[in-house]
Every structure is written in structure tokens, then in C-alpha cells.
Amino acid sequence: MNLFLPRQAVDSFRDLDLALLKARGIHLLLCDVDNTLSIIGDQGCSPQAARFLDEVRKAGIQPVLFTNNFQAHALKVMHGHPNVEMHTFACKPLPFSFWWMMRKKHLKPSQVAVLGDQLFTDMLGGNLSGCYTILSSPLSKEERRDTKLMRKLEEMVYTSLEKSNKLKREENHVRIL
Numbered sequence: 001m002n003l004f005l006p007r008q009a010v011d012s013f014r015d016l017d018l019a020l021l022k023a024r025g026i027h028l029l030l031c032d033v034d035n036t037l038s039i040i041g042d043q044g045c046s047p048q049a050a051r052f053l054d055e056v057r058k059a060g061i062q063p064v065l066f067t068n069n070f071q072a073h074a075l076k077v078m079h080g081h082p083n084v085e086m087h088t089f090a091c092k093p094l095p096f097s098f099w100w101m102m103r104k105k106h107l108k109p110s111q112v113a114v115l116g117d118q119l120f121t122d123m124l125g126g127n128l129s130g131c132y133t134i135l136s137s138p139l140s141k142e143e144r145r146d147t148k149l150m151r152k153l154e155e156m157v158y159t160s161l162e163k164s165n166k167l168k169r170e171e172n173h174v175r176i177l
Contacts, residue, residue, distance in 0.1 A: 003127045004119045004157045005166055006135035009174040013037060013052050013115060013136055018059035021113055026132060028105055029056055030066035030087075030098070032116035033074055035138040035147075037065070044079040053084050064101065066114070068092050068121060092121040098129035118147070119154045137172050 010016050013036060021029070031037055037049045045053075056063040064085045067074050071088040078084070090097040102112055109130030116122020117138045126133035143151060158174075161167045168175045 001157065001160050001164065001166075004123055005127070005161060006119075006123045006133040006174075006176060008133070009135040009137075009167070009176050011137050011173055012139065014048060016052075016115065016134065018055060018061065022059050022061060024132065025111055026061055026113045027111045028101070028107055028113070029061050029063050030101065030112065030114045030126070030131070031063055032114075032118070032122050032136075033065050033067040033077055034069060035140060035143065036115060036117045036122075036136050038077045039140045040142050040144065042077050045077070049078075062105070066090050066092075066097070066101070090125075093125035093128060095125060095129035098125060098131060102129070118150060119157055120150050135174055137174070
């Protein structure tokens with residue numbers, strides 16, 4: 001179960017302490033798109049997400065949009081912020097895309113953080129590849145059909161992690177113990 005356990009949890013990308021990440025030695029932030037930076041149905045990058053991506057860059061950390069979705073979808077959702085590198089069809093949780101990105105950027109796993117809203121893709125993939133994992137609460141309750149199924153499986157993992165006193169869920173917040 002520890003492979004699903006994030007190292008940190010935030011309510012939203014807006015709550016991420018970028019100075020702390022930089023002090024931790026993070027140089028690259030792999031950001032999930034759907035329900036982490038954007039809400040289903042978004043037709044462009046929200047002002048908050050655009051500001052966040054700019055703040056990540058200003059903190060000396062390179063943001064990369066890292067999604068399992070196709071490029072056409074990611075471009076539509078993040079329209080208006082084309083100056084952010086994008087890696088689509090990442091096949092998370094398989095670690096190969098994570099490793100490929102680290103090799104491409106000449107970074108070690110300890111220098112890479114993964115920000116995402118799902119245990120079975122973002123957290124598992126980040127942990128399998130040795131990266132620092134940050135769980136974000138989903139921006140919306142609305143989900144794609146395949147994600148709804150995964151959320152039911154996630155519920156079992158969350159319950160197990162709570163029973164083993166590794167995390168605590170409170171309303172829409174997860175606290176790592």
C-alpha cells in the first residue's frame with residue numbers, strides 16, 4: 001500500500017509551497033492536467049492555473065504538463081498557456097515516461113516532483129519512479145467514466161491507508177501522518 005501513499009497532500013495546486021519544493025531540491029514538477037490543473041469541460045487554461053505555472057517557473061522549477069490524455073485534449077484544455085512543455089499519453093502509472101523525462105532533463109528522481117489527483121496513476125507512477133509525490137484534491141466532483149471506476153478502487157486504498165495510520169481524510173482534504 002505504501003506505493004500509493006503520497007509524500008505530501010494539498011487541497012489544490014494553489015496551496016503548493018513552491019519555495020519549500022525548491023529548498024527540497026526539486027527542479028522539475030510533473031503536473032497532471034485533468035482535475036489537477038483543469039476542470040472537465042475547460043476550453044482553456046484558467047487564470048489560476050496559468051498564474052501557478054508562471055509561479056512554478058519563477059521559483060526556479062520547470063513545470064511539465066504530464067498527462068495520460070491525448071495531445072489534442074491537453075492542448076484544448078491548456079489553450080492559452082502554450083509555453084509549458086507537455087508530455088501526453090504518459091501511460092501512468094508505468095514508470096517509463098517518468099524515467100524518460102528524468103533522462104531527458106538530466107535529473108535524478110530526488111529532483112523531480114509529481115503533482116496529481118489520483119492514487120492509481122499519479123501517486124503510484126511517481127512512487128514507482130522514485131519521485132517526490134504530491135496529492136492534490138480533485139478540482140471537481142465531475143469525472144470521466146474511467147476515472148469514476150478508479151475512484152471506487154481508490155476508496156479501498158484510502159481506507160487501508162487510514163486503518164494503518166498513514167493518512168487521514170477530513171472533508172475534501174487528505175493529511176499525511
